[in-house]
Structures are given as C-alpha cells and as structure tokens.
Amino acid sequence: MNSRVLSLVLSRLLIALITLVIVSFAVFFATTLLPGDTATILLGQAATPEAVEGLRKAMHLDEPSIFRFLRWIVGLMQGDLGTSYANEMPVADLIGGRFVNTLKLAGVTALFAVPIALTLGITAAMLRGSLYDRIVTVLTIGVISVPEFMIATSAVLVFAVYLKWLPALSFANEIHSLTDMLRIYAMPVVTLTFVISAQMIRMTRAAVIETLNTPYVEMALLKGASRPRMVFRHALPNALGPIVNAVALSLSYLLGGVIIVETIFNYPGIAKLMVDAVSTRDLPLIQSCAMIFCLGYLLLITTADIIAILSNPRLR
Amino acid sequence: MANLVEIRDLKVEATTDSGRRVEIIKGISLDIADGEIVALIGESGSGKTTIALTLMGYARPGCRVSGGSVSVAGKNMVRLSEKERARIRGTEVAYVPQSAAAAFNPAATIMDQVIEITRIHQLMSPDEARAKAVELFRALSLPEPETIGTRYPHQVSGGQLQRLSAAMALIGGPKLVIFDEPTTALDVTTQIEVLRAFKSVMKAGGIAGVYVSHDLAVVAQIADRIVVLKGGEMQETGTTQEILNNAKHPYTCELLDAFEPKPRGAAGPADPQPAPLLKINTLVAGYGPRQTDGLPLVRAVQHVSLEVEKGRNLGIIGESGCGKSTLARAIAGILPAVSGSIHFDGRELGRSARERSREQLREMQIVFQYADTALNPAKSVEDILDRPLAFYHSMRRSARSVRIDELLDMVRLPRNLRQRRPSELSGGQKQRVNFARALAAEPKLILCDEITSALDTVVAAAIIDLLKELQRELGLSYVFISHDLSTVQAICDEVVVMYAGEKVEQLAAAELASGAKHPYSKLLFASVPKLDTGWLDGLDQRPEMARAFSKAG
Numbered sequence: 001m002n003s004r005v006l007s008l009v010l011s012r013l014l015i016a017l018i019t020l021v022i023v024s025f026a027v028f029f030a031t032t033l034l035p036g037d038t039a040t041i042l043l044g045q046a047a048t049p050e051a052v053e054g055l056r057k058a059m060h061l062d063e064p065s066i067f068r069f070l071r072w073i074v075g076l077m078q079g080d081l082g083t084s085y086a087n088e089m090p091v092a093d094l095i096g097g098r099f100v101n102t103l104k105l106a107g108v109t110a111l112f113a114v115p116i117a118l119t120l121g122i123t124a125a126m127l128r129g130s131l132y133d134r135i136v137t138v139l140t141i142g143v144i145s146v147p148e149f150m151i152a153t154s155a156v157l158v159f160a161v162y163l164k165w166l167p168a169l170s171f172a173n174e175i176h177s178l179t180d181m182l183r184i185y186a187m188p189v190v191t192l193t194f195v196i197s198a199q200m201i202r203m204t205r206a207a208v209i210e211t212l213n214t215p216y217v218e219m220a221l222l223k224g225a226s227r228p229r230m231v232f233r234h235a236l237p238n239a240l241g242p243i244v245n246a247v248a249l250s251l252s253y254l255l256g257g258v259i260i261v262e263t264i265f266n267y268p269g270i271a272k273l274m275v276d277a278v279s280t281r282d283l284p285l286i287q288s289c290a291m292i293f294c295l296g297y298l299l300l301i302t303t304a305d306i307i308a309i310l311s312n313p314r315l316r
Numbered sequence: 317m318a319n320l321v322e323i324r325d326l327k328v329e330a331t332t333d334s335g336r337r338v339e340i341i342k343g344i345s346l347d348i349a350d351g352e353i354v355a356l357i358g359e360s361g362s363g364k365t366t367i368a369l370t371l372m373g374y375a376r377p378g379c380r381v382s383g384g385s386v387s388v389a390g391k392n393m394v395r396l397s398e399k400e401r402a403r404i405r406g407t408e409v410a411y412v413p414q415s416a417a418a419a420f421n422p423a424a425t426i427m428d429q430v431i432e433i434t435r436i437h438q439l440m441s442p443d444e445a446r447a448k449a450v451e452l453f454r455a456l457s458l459p460e461p462e463t464i465g466t467r468y469p470h471q472v473s474g475g476q477l478q479r480l481s482a483a484m485a486l487i488g489g490p491k492l493v494i495f496d497e498p499t500t501a502l503d504v505t506t507q508i509e510v511l512r513a514f515k516s517v518m519k520a521g522g523i524a525g526v527y528v529s530h531d532l533a534v535v536a537q538i539a540d541r542i543v544v545l546k547g548g549e550m551q552e553t554g555t556t557q558e559i560l561n562n563a564k565h566p567y568t569c570e571l572l573d574a575f576e577p578k579p580r581g582a583a584g585p586a587d588p589q590p591a592p593l594l595k596i597n598t599l600v601a602g603y604g605p606r607q608t609d610g611l612p613l614v615r616a617v618q619h620v621s622l623e624v625e626k627g628r629n630l631g632i633i634g635e636s637g638c639g640k641s642t643l644a645r646a647i648a649g650i651l652p653a654v655s656g657s658i659h660f661d662g663r664e665l666g667r668s669a670r671e672r673s674r675e676q677l678r679e680m681q682i683v684f685q686y687a688d689t690a691l692n693p694a695k696s697v698e699d700i701l702d703r704p705l706a707f708y709h710s711m712r713r714s715a716r717s718v719r720i721d722e723l724l725d726m727v728r729l730p731r732n733l734r735q736r737r738p739s740e741l742s743g744g745q746k747q748r749v750n751f752a753r754a755l756a757a758e759p760k761l762i763l764c765d766e767i768t769s770a771l772d773t774v775v776a777a778a779i780i781d782l783l784k785e786l787q788r789e790l791g792l793s794y795v796f797i798s799h800d801l802s803t804v805q806a807i808c809d810e811v812v813v814m815y816a817g818e819k820v821e822q823l824a825a826a827e828l829a830s831g832a833k834h835p836y837s838k839l840l841f842a843s844v845p846k847l848d849t850g851w852l853d854g855l856d857q858r859p860e861m862a863r864a865f866s867k868a869g
Contacts, residue, residue: 208388215418222372223433224405237423313423313468 008309016302020294022078027290028069031283059085072284076291082284086277091288095270099292102149102262102269106254108185109192114247117197121204121243128209136201143198152191152264159187169266188265192258196250203246207239214238241308249303255296320389320491320524321348321371327383328366328375328548341366341548343384350491353518353525355539355556357532357571359772360743363548363786364528365414368494368788370394371408371526373401389491406433410485412685414497416477420469426480433488445487452483456513475506479513486517493525499534503635503799504843511537511845511852530772532575533845536560537852544568552629556849573773574777575802575847591662593793594624594647594680594761599656601646611654616642618817619656623762629787629794631802631808631825633840639817640797641685644763648682661760678708681754685766687746691738697724697749698734723752727791728782744775748782755786763795768803780806801828801844813837 039055040047056062060071075082081091124136143151160168166186211217212235220234259271274289276282309315328341341363348354356364366379370386373393386393393401405411410433413419419707420429430452431445446465453461456479469477478498485493494862495514499507515538518525529535535542535556542559544551544567552565563569599620604613616639624630632640645651647658652850658665666672686692691700701723705716724731727748738746747767754762757849764783768776780803786792798804804811805825813820813836821834832838843852 018787173439215413215415216421218376219411219413220421220432222369222374222411224402224407225432226402226436229436233424234421238421272376311423314470 005309005315008315011116012302012305012309016298019298022195023294024073025069027287028072029065031286031290032065032068034278034283036280043060047110059231072287076288080286084277084282084285086280086282087284089146091284095273095288095292096286098268098270098273101267102255102258102271105185105188105192105258105267105269106251107150109189109196109254110251112189113135113193114200114248117200117247118204119242120197121201122208122231122236124201125205125208125235126214126227137205140198142285143194144202147312148191148195149260149264151194152187152261155187155191156264188261188267191261192254195261196253200246200250204239204243207242207246208235211235211239237311240311244304244311245301248300252297252300255293318346320350320352321346321385321526322387323347323367323370323384324372324387325384325603326367326381326386328363328370328379329382330379333767339548341370344545344548344550345384346543346550346553348492348524348526351522351524352541353527353539355527355529355535355542356545357529357535357542358545359530359774361547362545364545365496366548367545368496368526368528371492371494372405372411374405395423403437406490407437407488408490409493409494410488410490411491412478412481412485412493412495412498415501416498417469417501419475419481420477422469424468425465426467426469426472429469430465430480430484430487433484437488439488445447449483449487450503452486452517453480455517456483457509458483458837473506475502475510478510480504480826482514482517486521486523487677490523492524495525495529497529500529500531504801504845505635505839507534508843508852509847514538515852519521532560533847533851536849537845537848544571556842560849570774572847574773590604592623592659593626593661594795595622595659596647597657599643599646599653599658601642601651601653602640603651615654616817617646619654620814620817620819622812622819622822624793624795626760627787627791627793628810629796629808631804631811632795632797632814633799633804633811634814634820635799635840638814640799640814641765642817643814644682644765644795644797648680648763649683674708678757679760680763681757681759682763682765683754683760683767684814685769687743687750687770688738690750691746691753692751693738696735696737697729697741700749700753701756702740704753706755719756723756726755726786727752742775743771744779747771747779751779751782751809759792761793761795764796765797766799769798770801776803777806782809801841813840 039059039061043051043055060068072082077148079092083089084091084094087094120136120140121296124133127133148163156168159166166183208231212231214235217230217234220230255270259275260268261267262269262272263275270289270292274286277285277289323344323346326341326344326346327339329337330340332338344363346354346367346369356367358364366375369375370381371388371393373386373396375381381394384394388404391400391404393404396404420426427446429448430449431442434440434445434448435442439445449465450461453464458464458479464472464476464480472480478501482493482498498514499510502510511534517523518538525538527539532542539556541553542556544559544565544625546567551567552559552563554562560572563572599617600611600615601617602612602615606612618639619741620639620643622630632643634640642651646653646667649665649667649672652668658667660676663676665676671678698720701720702716705711705719711712711719716827718733721731724733729745729748731754733741733745741749747770751762751767768779771776771779783794784807787794794807796808798805805828808825811821811825811828812822812832813832815836821832821837823831823837828837829841832841842855
C-alpha cells in the first residue's frame with residue numbers, strides 16, 4: 001500500500017463524511033416540512049392554546065430551525081438520538097431492538113443471496129449463449145419485473161394458506177429453536193433473496209463476460225488454461241470492482257428498502273418502525289431512522305469502493 | 317511425419333452478424349519443417365491470423381473450422397477434444413500476441429503469468445520455472461532480468477512487454493511459436509531490438525515459427541519462407557529471397573511496390589513568395605493543470621517553430637509520444653497552445669479555435685487518424701459531406717448536392733455510396749470520406765494526422781497517390797504527420813523530426829538518410845527495416861544508443 005492508495009481511500013472516506021452531513025441537513029429540513037404542528041397533534045384537538053404554546057417551548061419548537069438542527073446534530077454526535085414525541089421513550093431504545101431484527105434479517109438474506117447470485121452470475125457468463133444462460137437471464141429479468149409485494153403475497157398464499165408449511169407472520173421474538181428460526185425467516189428471506197439477487201446476477205454476468213472477452217483471457221486459453229482457471233484466475237480479479245459495487249448496492253436495499261416485505265410478514269424491523277413514526281409525526285424517530293439508513297448505505301458503498309481500489313494493481 | 321506442421325485444404329467459416337455463413341479461409345495447404353520460420357503476409361482480413369490460430373486448434377468466437385486438417389507434430393488439431401488441445405497449447409505450440417499490453421492480465425504479476433504455462437501443464441516446480449524465466453529474460457536482453465518479473469504489466473514498457481510475452485511463449489519449450497504481428501504496435505527503434513531478440517532465441521533453440529505480419533520488410537529479417545495471402549487464399553509462396561527478388565503473383569508485386577513509394581518528383585522549386593502559408597513560432601502546448609510558471613504539467617510540445625510554404629508539404633515524424641499529434645491539435649486550435657504564435661497566410665491566428673473566424677477555420681482543415689471514430693456512425697456519407705458545405709459556404713440544397721458528387725469524384729469514390737453509413741464502407745473508403753469532408757471546406761492547408769497508419773500498405777499507397785493528385789489539381793498544402801518514414805518521404809518536400817516534444821532537425825525529404833546530423837534522426841532512419849534479408853544482421857547499431865533515445869527500450 002502506498003501513499004497514492006492511502007490518499008484515494010482517505011478521499012473516499014472524506015466524501016462519505018461530507019455526504020453524511022449533507023444528508024443530515026436534508027433529512028432534518030425535509031421532516032420539518034411535514035404538514036401539521038407536532039404540539040397540536042400530541043395534545044389533541046381540545047388542547048388550550050396556552051398548553052400548546054407551553055409544549056412548543058418545552059420541545060424547542062419555537063426556535064429557528066437552524067438552531068434545532070444544530071442541537072440535533074450535536075446530540076447525534078454524542079450518541080443522543082433524542083426522545084420520541086409519541087411515547088416519550090428515548091429513540092435509541094425504540095430503535096435498538098428493531099435495528100437488531102433488521103440486521104438479522106439482512107444478514108441471513110445476504111448469507112443466502114450473495115453466494116447464490118455470484119454463482120449464478122459467474123456460471124451464466126461462463127456458459128454464455130447456452131440454454132442454462134438463457135434460462136438464468138429470463139428468470140432474472142422475470143424476477144426484476146415482478147414487484148416484491150407480489151412475490152411476498154404469493155409466497156404467503158402458497159406456503160402459509162394452502163400448504164400451511166410456514167407461519168404467515170414472522171414474529172422475530174418467538175424463536176426458541178433452529179426449526180423455529182428457519183420457519184420464521186424462510187419466507188421473508190426467500191422474498192428478499194429474489195429481489196436483491198436479480199440485480200447482482202445481471203451485473204456479475206455482465207462484468208465477467210466483459211473481462212472474458214479481453215485479449216488476456218484469450219491468451220490464457222492459448223496457454224492451455226482450463227475454463228475455470230480462465231474465469232477465476234484471469235477474468236474475476238479484473239471484474240471485482242463492478243461486482244462488489246453491485247453487491248453493495250443490492251445489500252443496501254436490505255436496510256431501508258424492505259418496508260413492503262416487513263409489512264407483509266409483519267416483521268418488526270426498522271423500516272416498519274419508520275413508517276409508523278411518519279403516521280404519528282414522531283420527528284426524532286424519523287430522523288434517526290433516516291440517518292441510520294443513510295449511514296448503512298454509505299458504509300456499504302464506501303467499503304465497495306475501497307475494495308475496488310485495493311483490487312486494482314494499477315493503484316496499489 | 318516429415319514436417320512439424322502439415323495443413324491440408326483448411327477451410328474456416330465465419331458467421332456474420334446477419335447469421336450468414338461466409339468462408340474466410342478457402343482451402344489452404346501449408347507445410348512447416350522443424351526449425352523453419354514461415355511468414356504469413358497479407359492485408360487485414362486476408363485470414364493470416366485465423367490460419368495461425370488454427371495451429372493451436374482455436375478459432376475466434378463466431379468462426380469454426382469447416383474442413384481440412386491441421387496436423388501439428390502428428391496430431392490433427394481440428395479433431396482433438398478441447399481437453400487434448402489444451403494439453404498441446406503452451407507445451408508444443410505457443411502464441412505471441414499482437415498487443416502484449418492487452419494480452420497480460422493487469423491484475424497479476426509478470427512472473428506469475430510468464431510461468432503460468434508450467435503451472436497449468438505441471439512441467440516443473442515453480443522455482444525451476446522462475447529460474448528458467450530469468451534465463452529467458454536474459455536471452456531476450458530484458459533489463460533487470462532478476463526483478464522484472466515482480467512487476468505488474470503496467471509498470472513496464474510496450475517493447476519490454478512484447479519480449480516478456482515471447483518469454484511466456486517459450487517457457488514451455490514449444491516446438492512451434494506463433495508470432496501474431498508482434499512488432500506492429502511498436503516504434504521502429506524498439507522494433508529492431510525486439511526482432512533481434514526473437515531471432516536469436518528462435519535460432520538458438522531451433523524452434524519453428526509462424527510469423528504473421530503485413531510488413532514485408534520486417535518479415536524479410538526473420539522468415540525463411542513467405543506465404544502471401546489474400547481473401548483467405550494463398551497467392552504465392554517461396555523462400556524469402558524468391559519473394560523479394562522474383563515475385564510472380566501480381567498481388568505480391570503490388571505489395572512490394574507499395575513498400576517502395578515513388579518519391580515526390582513533381583515538387584517544383586520553392587515559391588519565391590516571401591510570406592509562408594503557415595508559420596509557427598516557439599509553440600508550447602501540453603496537458604494537465606497549469607503549474608506556477610504558467611506552463612501545463614505535461615508539456616507535449618516544446619518551443620517548436622516551423623514554416624510551410626504554399627503548395628509544398630511538410631512532414632512531421634517521430635515515434636509515439638513525441639508530441640506530433642499534439643502539435644497538429646495545437647495548430648488547429650483544438651488544444652490551445654500555451655505560448656508561441658501561429659501565423660496563417662500572413663495573419664496571426666488565435667491560439668484557440670474559438671478565437672478564430674469562420675473563414676480562418678475553413679482555410680485550415682484537420683484529418684484524423686481513425687476514420688472510424690472521426691465519422692459519425694449515425695450519418696450517411698451525404699450528411700457528413702453536407703455539413704461543412706452548409707456551415708462554411710452557406711450553399712443551397714441543390715448546389716450542395718452537386719458539390720457532394722464532385723467531392724466523391726475527387727476522392728475516387730463511386731457516387732452511389734452517398735446513402736451509405738460509415739459502417740458500410742471499407743477502411744480505405746472511410747478514410748476517403750474523412751478526407752473529402754476536409755476538402756469540402758476548400759481549405760488551403762490540410763493537417764493529416766497519421767491518416768494512413770490504420771490502413772493496409774496497398775490501400776495506404778492509394779490514399780497517398782490521391783493526396784498528391786489533389787494537390788496538383790487544387791494547389792493544397794499538407795502538414796503530414798506520421799511515424800512511417802516511407803509514407804512521409806513519398807509525399808513531403810521537407811521533413812521535421814520530433815523527439816520528446818522538441819523539433820530535433822529539419823531535412824529535405826530527398827536527403828533524409830544521408831543528410832541527418834542529429835544522432836536521434838540517424839537512429840530513427842537507420843531503424844526502418846529494409847527489404848533485404850541481411851539488413852538486421854548487418855546493422856551496426858549500438859544498442860546503448862537506441863536505449864538512450866527510446867523510452868521504451
């Protein structure tokens with residue numbers, strides 16, 4: 001590792017940090033644009049103007065928004081996510097358990113989806129033009145085109161309603177054994193795997209095919225290399241950058257974009273928490289959730305970028 | 317089996333985009349004895365690489381061997397299974413690619429790739445393989461043979477990579493090595509060293525070779541026998557001496573003629589006019605951010621001054637990276653010069669094309685090397701030529717249409733090509749359209765940037781003839797940029813030699829070889845291969861000198 005790589009990596013981290021600041025700004029001011037006055041909503045229609053005024057003062061709602069933003073961001077940096085408006089609990093406590101649930105679901109899904117997607121993508125590229133490749137391509141395009149709620153509801157209909165193999169709802173805290181866990185995670189994981197694999201398969205296939213067409217892979221063939229050797233020694237290392245990026249983009253979806261799946265399976269994850277918070281105008285909760293999504297996304301993308309930089313010997 | 321290689325009635329088919337089957341090799345028969353080097357010569361599309369690759373039992377995607385047999389060391393490569401072929405590749409037949417820069421995997425070290433053949437075929441232990449590789453590096457006179465293998469491909473030069481790829485081919489101890497235009501991408505000064513290294517290693521090992529090339533002079537140095545191909549058919553075959561001195565087939569003669577360009581005799585004496593057409597003075601141009609001294613980070617052109625007189629042509633030669641194309645771009649104002657002045661027809665021009673009037677732009681046109689990228693693939697020939705007519709001359713539609721026909725006549729293209737798109741034309745036709753577009757502006761000066769470099773010898777010679785003819789008819793002047801000495805000699809009156817961004821010397825075209833004084837020009841002129849089998853061996857050139865001037869060496 002030389003100074004050039006170091007400076008590239010550092011600049012990538014700096015960009016991530018700047019993005020985070022810009023997003024926090026956007027998140028805060030976007031949420032304050034939500035219609036309705038929080039104090040009025042909290043106290044109900046019957047509240048006296050004095051009571052509303054008092055609450056506004058207590059919640060610092062009367063201050064200019066820039067001060068509230070600074071107060072909030074300083075709090076965030078100290079690990080204080082604020083207090084929920086709706087039920088007076090610290091936001092950190094509300095999010096804590098839910099976030100772990102989301103991570104569990106995301107982790108299990110990634111564990112299945114990434115190896116499956118990479119295997120399918122790479123093998124499809126190796127057997128390009130074959131029947132197998134065409135089947136994989138048609139299936140991935142099919143899965144991309146079908147919306148996830150369709151997959152999820154069909155899965156519920158088939159496995160829970162008709163076959164009665166799996167529970168329709170996934171209460172994450174009812175897990176006592178491995179079979180419980182498998183039964184509860186099965187449907188959400190399968191649904192999410194469908195949703196995120198398609199993109200990874202297509203990107204992997206395209207990246208590997210592109211490198212398979214290069215003269216150095218032809219050279220490997222003319223050296224007598226076997227097909228697996230051509231793919232794994234010569235094509236894959238050079239396709240790593242785009243593949244890692246596709247994986248990171250797909251995984252980032254598991255953090256924030258799973259709301260439909262969480263709702264259908266009634267899975268207590270963080271996306272559902274955020275949607276609930278929107279309906280109760282719980283600004284601190286919304287803001288914290290949004291920041292967590294953004295942070296997760298940035299972490300994944302920055303990691304992918306850094307891996308891509310490190311895998312390129314021209315930069316190393 | 318008497319011969320190492322016996323090709324009998326080989327036929328290869330290719331499937332076109334529209335799904336049609338086309339026979340691209342039409343029944344070739346060829347023998348190669350042990351230790352013999354046979355050259356396959358022909359223009360692009362003649363099937364020379366396709367034939368060479370069948371020796372490894374390989375046909376590029378879309379192609380397939382449809383008939384005949386290719387036997388190498390007694391095994392018919394056409395009939396073998398893919399696994400059996402893989403066993404032969406690298407051990408009995410090895411391949412040296414056209415562009416070594418592209419044929420090395422950028423993500424692995426050179427040593428790993430050079431000894432990969434021994435690893436695939438389990439020929440020897442990695443340590444033995446490494447020792448053998450270092451020996452080969454030494455034999456190929458590579459610098460720092462002990463450590464060069466630890467580098468990545470992007471860390472060594474093109475000439476070195478080409479020799480490293482030869483080491484990669486030789487490590488498995490093959491009986492036959494296929495060289496696929498291995499020096500085409502190199503500068504002449506580098507080419508000599510690479511050729512020399514190839515020749516000595518092949519002779520020392522008694523290895524047979526197939527040398528694919530379009531350059532007769534290069535082939536004359538290394539091959540025992542020459543096979544001339546055209547359109548997938550063998551035109552003529554014979555020993556190198558026979559082909560060079562006693563060619564019978566008209567196509568071979570055409571190739572030989574194209575190599576010996578007719579010198580530009582018709583050039584009259586210099587016009588006594590005092591003011592030259594183009595005069596540039598201490599021009600500096602480059603790329604990258606401006607430094608504190610106001611100069612760009614990379615100064616590709618440094619303090620170049622030159623003059624072009626009316627009706628006369630100036631050649632600019634030098635190897636890749638010497639700044640000749642940047643100079644053309646700076647003169648045309650595409651890349652504004654940082655300092656220096658450009659006078660055209662007596663008036664000073666703005667450094668940037670934006671500061672020049674439409675009339676000034678019209679009078680000086682530039683033609684680029686790759687017609688493929690210079691012509692908009694979505695427009696027809698008619699539209700391409702119509703644009704400058706409307707832009708510079710504001711002609712009416714009917715007048716433009718007449719003029720387009722005239723332009724096509726001028727560049728000797730049939731009028732019925734008007735509706736075609738560039739992708740439907742051949743390389744030579746595209747370059748003619750590219751040139752006609754410049755002519756449409758009715759310029760006084762045309763900057764030709766390597767316009768014949770991407771073309772086959774015979775086609776290029778035809779373009780040069782066209783340029784000369786148009787000059788006589790229209791009184792044009794050319795600034796002709798090329799790395800190819802013979803083309804420059806064929807069309808120019810004066811030649812400027814550039815090296816590392818600077819003008820080294822200016823010479824009259826007739827006395828290039830004899831009049832050169834600067835050591836770099838001498839080296840450059842001495843490096844151009846001659847149609848003489850003994851040229852390379854008889855060359856008394858000090859390698860240190862070549863290395864001193866060659867970034868690539």
